[in-house]
Amino acid sequence: QKVSVEELDHLEHLALVDFRDLEGVERLQKAIQFADQLHEVNTDGVEPMDSVLEDRCLYLREDDVTEGNCTKDLLQNAREKVEEYFVAPPGNIPLPKLEEGDTFLQGS
Amino acid sequence: LAPWIPVVGLEIHAQISSKSKLFSGSQVQFAAPPNSLVSFFDASLPGTLPVLNRRCVEAAVMTGLALNCSINKKSLFDRKHYFYADLPAGYQITQQRVPIAVNGSLSYSLCIDNKMSQMVTKTVRIKQIQLEQDSGKSLHDDTRSQTLVDLNRAGVGLMEVVMEPDMCCGEEAAAAVRELQLILQTLGSSQAVMAEGQLRVDANVSVHHPGEPYGVRTEVKNINSLRFLAKAIDYEIQRQIEELENGGTILNETRAFDSKLGCTVPMRDKEGKQDYRFMPEPNLPPLILYDAKSLPANMNHQQVINIDWIHERLPDLPSVKREKLVEQYGILPEHSFTLLNEDGLAEFFESVVKQTQMKPKKVIGWILNDLLSYLKEHSLTVKESPVSSFLLADLLNLLEKKEISSTAAKQVLAKLWKGEGKTPLEIVKEQKLELLQDQEELEQICQAVIDGQENE
Numbered sequence: 094q095k096v097s098v099e100e101l102d103h104l105e106h107l108a109l110v111d112f113r114d115l116e117g118v119e120r121l122q123k124a125i126q127f128a129d130q131l132h133e134v135n136t137d138g139v140e141p142m143d144s145v146l147e148d149r150c151l152y153l154r155e156d157d158v159t160e161g162n163c164t165k166d167l168l169q170n171a172r173e174k175v176e177e178y179f180v181a182p183p184g185n186i187p188l189p190k191l192e193e194g195d196t197f198l199q200g201s
Numbered sequence: 202l203a204p205w206i207p208v209v210g211l212e213i214h215a216q217i218s219s220k221s222k223l224f225s226g227s228q229v230q231f232a233a234p235p236n237s238l239v240s241f242f243d244a245s246l247p248g249t250l251p252v253l254n255r256r257c258v259e260a261a262v263m264t265g266l267a268l269n270c271s272i273n274k275k276s277l278f279d280r281k282h283y284f285y286a287d288l289p290a291g292y293q294i295t296q297q298r299v300p301i302a303v304n305g306s307l308s309y310s311l312c313i314d315n316k317m318s319q320m321v322t323k324t325v326r327i328k329q330i331q332l333e334q335d336s337g338k339s340l341h342d343d344t345r346s347q348t349l350v351d352l353n354r355a356g357v358g359l360m361e362v363v364m365e366p367d368m369c370c371g372e373e374a375a376a377a378v379r380e381l382q383l384i385l386q387t388l389g390s391s392q393a394v395m396a397e398g399q400l401r402v403d404a405n406v407s408v409h410h411p412g413e414p415y416g417v418r419t420e421v422k423n424i425n426s427l428r429f430l431a432k433a434i435d436y437e438i439q440r441q442i443e444e445l446e447n448g449g450t451i452l453n454e455t456r457a458f459d460s461k462l463g464c465t466v467p468m469r470d471k472e473g474k475q476d477y478r479f480m481p482e483p484n485l486p487p488l489i490l491y492d493a494k495s496l497p498a499n500m501n502h503q504q505v506i507n508i509d510w511i512h513e514r515l516p517d518l519p520s521v522k523r524e525k526l527v528e529q530y531g532i533l534p535e536h537s538f539t540l541l542n543e544d545g546l547a548e549f550f551e552s553v554v555k556q557t558q559m560k561p562k563k564v565i566g567w568i569l570n571d572l573l574s575y576l577k578e579h580s581l582t583v584k585e586s587p588v589s590s591f592l593l594a595d596l597l598n599l600l601e602k603k604e605i606s607s608t609a610a611k612q613v614l615a616k617l618w619k620g621e622g623k624t625p626l627e628i629v630k631e632q633k634l635e636l637l638q639d640q641e642e643l644e645q646i647c648q649a650v651i652d653g654q655e656n657e
Binding site for chain 1: 219220221225226227229234235236237238239241242243244252253254255256257258266277286337340341342343346347348349350352481483484486487488489504506576
């Protein structure tokens with residue numbers, strides 16, 4: 094099932110990252126400016142908060158073996174297996190380097 | 202030509218010695234059937250969450266204290282993202298912002314010019330210690346162009362110990378790592394056996410001219426013994442110097458050590474800079490540790506880790522053990538190093554000393570020169586020694602009571618190595634090695650020799 098060019102254009106419109114279209118770029122810049130208003134708040138001396146759960150207690154588990162030993166269950170959804178190993182492609186396949194001006198879109 | 206200053210820093214990953222993993226209850230064990238020690242969390246199945254293992258935190262605190270670190274009473278967990286088949290979640294849970302321990306130091310000793318009698322003490326700063334997950338194992342099958350993945354190791358607890366670039370060569374790095382290994386084994390926080398992947402070392406190497414800023418550094422990985430660590434670092438230093446002297450440049454890259462060729466080569470999968478997109482781990486609140494002062498009154502004991510309680514129970518570190526051996530037995534400092542360097546040797550020595558009247562200063566010679574060289578020759582550990590401390594003490598007693606000469610003692614020892622089950626006394630009698638104490642008998646023998654000479 095290939096993604097059609099129309100669907101791709103639609104997605105680009107939604108994401109506002111169509112840099113071929115000047116209007117899109119302007120819209121993106123305005124969005125960034127809007128978000129930059131966060132910098133107007135003075136946060137000197139205020140510790141950043143990562144989560145509203147920061148005051149919760151971090152539960153510590155006793156060092157006991159309570160799980161594992163479920164090789165069959167784990168491998169049942171693997172598309173490919175070899176003697177109880179998962180099979181993956183060899184190493185990391187880097188994306189091909191693009192020439193300037195190229196995109197991954199076909200027909201554009 | 203201006204001199205080069207090599208700079209070496211180390212990132213050491215020590216597998217925590219625990220029954221279960223850092224964030225899940227699956228077992229930690231070397232060499233088990235593939236994917237048999239894997240929980241749903243380790244396989245990163247949706248809906249699973251990390252639950253921190255108390256023992257792993259204690260191991261990290263112990264190690265931090267032993268390395269003179271400040272323990273952070275509040276430390277945080279983060280996600281480090283990268284794609285690899287043996288990292289099923291696509292990220293590793295680590296401590297990038299605020300690790301559990303910082304700003305420590307490690308003292309280690311080196312022999313100058315390979316002479317054990319001239320030892321110099323050096324210090325390396327410990328930047329930090331952080332708790333993090335280990336990844337699974339990838340077996341590369343190049344013939345079928347695929348990778349086989351075993352997740353047994355995925356999620357095992359690691360302590361990453363970061364050593365500042367205070368070292369200057371392979372020898373220093375190996376000595377520092379050896380001392381760290383001994384400390385970890387003494388604490389029991391890690392068994393630190395390099396051959397089983399329980400201790401993995403990556404070296405950061407660069408060179409520069411005095412007075413100039415540090416050069417570009419390379420990271421050297423895939424080192425699995427102390428010997429190769431020294432070799433890899435020294436090779437890389439030389440490679441960089443030659444490259445720069447020939448007008449080339451050093452790339453900030455990751456290289457692997459090829460032990461067969463004795464050189465470093467660029468690593469295939471690590472080209473280009475990685476963007477790890479660090480973010481706070483949203484499923485884990487901050488890790489809070491307490492000490493005697495800050496101990497909360499009405500909290501469940503099991504949920505509280507008291508740094509002071511752990512500190513009070515730290516065993517004697519290797520450096521302290523060595524000092525005690527020197528003080529108690531009057532042996533030389535370099536002797537204490539050799540005793541601690543060989544697993545079980547110090548205990549063997551002390552056991553012999555207890556069972557013999559011979560002075561420890563004399564016993565040490567028999568332990569380090571005779572026993573140890575025999576064990577090395579036959580690649581045996583102290584535990585596997587055919588000569589027990591009891592037998593050796595027995596032999597040394599005969600020598601001490603002047604019933605045999607030291608030459609004879611060495612002969613008996615050689616016989617004892619064969620492990621035929623005979624006692625030293627039995628061997629002495631068999632081979633007629635007893636020292637003659639009878640004055641008259643001695644005179645008769647001497648006279649006979651003189652007479653024999655006269656007749657020629």
